[in-house]
Amino acid sequence: MEEKILLKYIDVPDIENIEVYQKHDGYKGLAKALKQHKPDQIIELVKASGLRGRGGAGFPAGLKWSFVPKDSGKPVFLCCNADEGEPGTFKDRLLMEKNPHQLIEGIVITAYAVNCHQAYIYIRGEFSQAMQVLEQAIAEAYEHNCLGKNILKQGFNLELSLHSGAGSYIAGEETGLLESLEGKRAEPRLKPPFPASVGLFKGPTVINNVETLSNVPHIIMRGAEWFKGFGTEKSTGTKLFCLSGHINKPGVYELPMGIPLKELINNYGGGIIGGRKLKAVIPGGSSTPVLTAEQVEEVAMDFESLQAAGTMLGSAGVIVMDETTCMVDALANLTRFYAHESCGQCTPCREGVSWMEKIARRIEEGKGLEGDLELLLDICDNISFKTLCPMGDAAIGPVVSFITKFRSEFEDHIRQGRCPIEKDKSIKVRG
Amino acid sequence: MAVKFSPQTKREFKETLSRYPHKEAALLPVLLLAQREFGVLSDELVQYVAGLMDLPPSRVKSVVTFYTLFNTREVGRYVIRVCHTLSCALNGTEEVIEHIKKRLHIEVGETTPDKKFTLLECECLGSCNTAPVMQINDRYYENMTLELVDQILDSLE
Numbered sequence: 001m002e003e004k005i006l007l008k009y010i011d012v013p014d015i016e017n018i019e020v021y022q023k024h025d026g027y028k029g030l031a032k033a034l035k036q037h038k039p040d041q042i043i044e045l046v047k048a049s050g051l052r053g054r055g056g057a058g059f060p061a062g063l064k065w066s067f068v069p070k071d072s073g074k075p076v077f078l079c080c081n082a083d084e085g086e087p088g089t090f091k092d093r094l095l096m097e098k099n100p101h102q103l104i105e106g107i108v109i110t111a112y113a114v115n116c117h118q119a120y121i122y123i124r125g126e127f128s129q130a131m132q133v134l135e136q137a138i139a140e141a142y143e144h145n146c147l148g149k150n151i152l153k154q155g156f157n158l159e160l161s162l163h164s165g166a167g168s169y170i171a172g173e174e175t176g177l178l179e180s181l182e183g184k185r186a187e188p189r190l191k192p193p194f195p196a197s198v199g200l201f202k203g204p205t206v207i208n209n210v211e212t213l214s215n216v217p218h219i220i221m222r223g224a225e226w227f228k229g230f231g232t233e234k235s236t237g238t239k240l241f242c243l244s245g246h247i248n249k250p251g252v253y254e255l256p257m258g259i260p261l262k263e264l265i266n267n268y269g270g271g272i273i274g275g276r277k278l279k280a281v282i283p284g285g286s287s288t289p290v291l292t293a294e295q296v297e298e299v300a301m302d303f304e305s306l307q308a309a310g311t312m313l314g315s316a317g318v319i320v321m322d323e324t325t326c327m328v329d330a331l332a333n334l335t336r337f338y339a340h341e342s343c344g345q346c347t348p349c350r351e352g353v354s355w356m357e358k359i360a361r362r363i364e365e366g367k368g369l370e371g372d373l374e375l376l377l378d379i380c381d382n383i384s385f386k387t388l389c390p391m392g393d394a395a396i397g398p399v400v401s402f403i404t405k406f407r408s409e410f411e412d413h414i415r416q417g418r419c420p421i422e423k424d425k426s427i428k429v430r431g
Numbered sequence: 432m433a434v435k436f437s438p439q440t441k442r443e444f445k446e447t448l449s450r451y452p453h454k455e456a457a458l459l460p461v462l463l464l465a466q467r468e469f470g471v472l473s474d475e476l477v478q479y480v481a482g483l484m485d486l487p488p489s490r491v492k493s494v495v496t497f498y499t500l501f502n503t504r505e506v507g508r509y510v511i512r513v514c515h516t517l518s519c520a521l522n523g524t525e526e527v528i529e530h531i532k533k534r535l536h537i538e539v540g541e542t543t544p545d546k547k548f549t550l551l552e553c554e555c556l557g558s559c560n561t562a563p564v565m566q567i568n569d570r571y572y573e574n575m576t577l578e579l580v581d582q583i584l585d586s587l588e
Contacts, residue, residue: 075452087516087555118452125463125500126556128569161450166459167499169554183458183484185497201453244518244559251560286517286555317559319518333517337554343497427523427563427576 005218005230005238006211007254010098016133018140021101027146029217033109034154037220042113046216048224050236055081055172055209056285056314058235058303061216067196068114068204077200078111078119079181079207083165083172085124086285087337088317091240091252092210096123096130099214100137104160106213108146109220111158114206118159122177125165134162169341173389174207176343187345188389211240231257235302235313243269245320246276248430258302265296265320273428276322280406284314286334287394289401311401326421327406328413331398332360338395346387352379353395360399368414373403434479440468444483458484458494462501471502499553507542507549509587512566515552518559527563528552530577534584548584 014020021027033042047062068076080103084092095103103121111119123131138160141147149157163181170176171186178200180186199205215237219227228236235257241264244250248270255264261283265271272278278293283301289311291299299309306313321330335357344350356379359372380396387393403410412420436444447460458480465480466472472480472495474488481488495501502510511531515524528550532538535548542549558564561573565580572583 084557085555088518088559090557090559093557124557125498126566129571163450164460164463165498166463166501168497180459181456182453183455183494185494201456242559244562245521250562282517319521319559321521325521330517330520333515333520337516340554425520425523425525427526428521429576430574 002238002255003230004254006095006099006102006214006240007252009102010094016098016100016137018101018137018144018146021099022144025221026101027105027144027152027217029220030105030108030146031152033112033220034152034156039113039115042109042220045224046113046219049219049227050224050234051212051215051219051227052235052303053209054211054215054239054315056086056312058313061208061212064196064208065110065114065206067194068206069197070115072197072204074203075118075201076114076116077203077205078107078114078116079174079177079200079205080107080119080121080210080213081172081174081177081207082121082123082127082130082210083168083177084127084210084315085169085172086287086315086317087334088242088244088282088285088319089315090242090244091316093127093130094240094252095210095214096127097133100130100134101141102214102217103134103210104137104141104146106216107160108141108151108158109216110206110208110213112156114204116206117157118161120161120163120181120200122163122165122171122181124171125167131162131164138162168343169337170343170389170391173391176389177207178205185343187343188391190388232300232302232304234304239301239313239316241268241301242315242317243320244318246273246322246325246428247271247320248273250430255301258300258305261291261296261299261301261318264301264318269320272320272322273430274322276324278320279323279325280321280327282317282319282321282398284312285317286319286337287397288312288314289397290405292405312397324422324424326364326419326423327402327409328360328364328419329421329423331402332357332364334398335360335395338391342391342395346389346392348383348386349392349395352383352392355379356395356399363410363413364419366413366416366418368410368417370414372414373407373410376403434469434473434475436465436479436483437468440464454484455486458486458491459498462491462495466502471505505542505546507546509547509567510549510551512551512553512556514554514556514558514562514564514566516555516559518555519562519564522562524563524575526577527565527575527580530580531584534581547587 175189
């Protein structure tokens, strides 16, 4: 059995209750941080641990914190990004519903490290259950002096509020999140300036994912070297991998970074449903380029290995597709998602992604035209790096990779004027 | 003006404002409060909220129309949102949607004549491990089968 960090106590009954959490080493990391470390020492410790952002970009957390100017004279804000919305990803919801104090503890330590006294958790509006659990946990943390004034009698103050989104994928993009938190449409901002210098209410702002922050108490308690004992040299720690799609045992698996994808699917996910053949895997959430079954044989699940394979670890949302999957239909589904979620600010994304959806759908319906694949790739080229935020490039990730790797399937659709795949879209019931 | 927050919502409104250094930042949570009380964010309600928030109504309306969870049209007592993004699609969500359409005699986007149910498709609910998934009002219903859908719809008063 692999050692777990984040999910170690996930099955302990009532772990969402602060007293039970405290019995399982809860808030000891916070006490240690406040009593034994200066803020800068925490930043150095987290830098040394190699902890990288778990929201998708993989940016080193300690380095991000070190960008906050010390002398801006403005209040610093910390935003926990709990707007989990990348298709295929469902790990933050688990962390919030099951172990909310682990997240709150990570938030308080991080706030202390960056000299922040007002933090927000921006949670997607659909997550009602997680919101209830967090509201309760935040109230408990105030009662137990883990939030509020003079925390654990160490002179540090922090207010923490939960802020509900109202249904928007782009609010998960960090500057879209800031706009939304300021009461506006979640339209991403032009960068620079980066949020570390000009963020929420124009103050220096740190934005970290739920999983990233949940790791922090453990790094404080057990040290950077211990954390680096998990994973690979450049992708340290464990990772919550989300398995979904045509898999026997879908779910969240905490494993060291660098685990072979094949092992993740077969040993942990129980293999492909119905003993069918694997066709393709999206390794890191819907925007990461797809892998063929052959590539799955060789690739490992860490930032560098997946980058070398031409894709990304992203949010580690692993979507497994078996031989009954029509890649054109799957792409039409994904492009519809991005067309729906485009905020509309940048013309290439607003127009281009909708065109991609229409073209992918017409190919699937047997109405594809000669030249449609070139047209799709040309649209991708006209979106790539031509939008304010990464959403444009997120939307083209699947399009380019699906067409490149499964081109003959797209061509068959156009040539035959119909979908030639015997799709199985029935409801899958697992034992 | 006919529209007005109840004393309870008014209290929550004030508490919500206290969480932010700028009043404007409370707009999303305040709109969620308004929707909870009135069901739909009508133009009249948007005007009322704009007044409370010291914002132009057009500014409030632009926010209302941006986010999918805000109702700009009247909906039923139960809003069914069935996820149709990839992981749910691979696990049979189309069957679930077709079944609900037939059972309720409505199309996606419509409300039953008795104003009980509204059926919507939605994008990823972040519960792909329990696909197919649907949300009715605040609650998630996971690992849907047609039998379960029937049981759930029967159980709602």
